[in-house]
Amino acid sequence: MNDKTDRLLATLKLQPVVPVLVIDDARAAVPLARALVAGGLKAIEITLRTPAALEAIRLVAQEVEGAVTGAGTILNARNYDEAVDAGAQFIVSPGTTQELLDAARSSSVPLLPGAATSSEVMALREEGYDVLKFFPAEQAGGAAYLKALSSPLAGTLFCPTGGVSPENARTYLSLPNVVCVGGSWVAPKAMVEAGDWDGITRLASEAMLLAQ
Known part of the structure; x- marks a missing residue:
């Protein structure tokens, strides 16, 4: 677990904001990812919320130099395996099940599991996870809640x-x-549909400044 945690942390520390992408047309995946990488956002989460998602992951993993391609909205072991086969280098889930934990244990690709309560965090810590996704952040209590934890x-x-x-x-x-x-604000749907890659690079560059 430690090696996978270290690799996951190294990915998450690349930038202050990880773009969470919903890609409807796989043909947009490569120019979108290149625009984000050009702005400094190398780690990219492509969510499995559309039929185009797996192909988008495959294309970005193969064609976008500098990108660290992740897969989000992973809900079960089949999603996990399909995303890894497509080239995902990290996996993100909105919550956690035993099936997901078993899939993660048997995979070399690290999991960022979702948690929204202190009990869920404690349960994941017992499984060896100390790097988690807090989701849905604002609805679950926001920054004040995380500060309390x-x-x-x-x-x-x-x-x-x-x-x-x-x-x-x-x-x-x-x-x-x-x-x-x-x-998701670094890649607004309207900009993606318009092919405004320069605009997305600008938003990515502004997001990088949040670390300062």
Whole structure:
């Protein structure tokens, strides 16, 4: 577990914001990923919420130099295996089941499991996980909730996702138990559909400044 945790942490520490992408057309995946990487956002989460997702992961993994391709919205072992086969280098789930934990245990690709309560965090710690996704962040209590967890659950790091925006990202990132945040604002649907790759690179560059 330690090697996988180290690799996952190294990925999450590449940038303050991990783009959370919903890709409807796989043909947009490569120019979108290149635009994000050009702006400094190398770790990219492509969610399995559309029929195009696995092909998008495959294309980005094969064709975009510098990208660290992740797969999100992984709900079961079949999703896990399909994403890894497509080339995903890290896996993200909105919650956690025993089936997912078993799939992660048998895979060399690390899992960022989702948790929303202190009990879920404690259960995952018992399974050896101390780097977690906090989801849905704003709806589950936001930065104040995570701050409250920092002392009793010291040593656990989080990537809050869900309702995170340019307006509240700095608040999350200022917390000692937050390693990065996940956000969709760096790749707005309208910009993707318009092919405004320069605009997305600009948003990615602005997101990188949140680390300062």
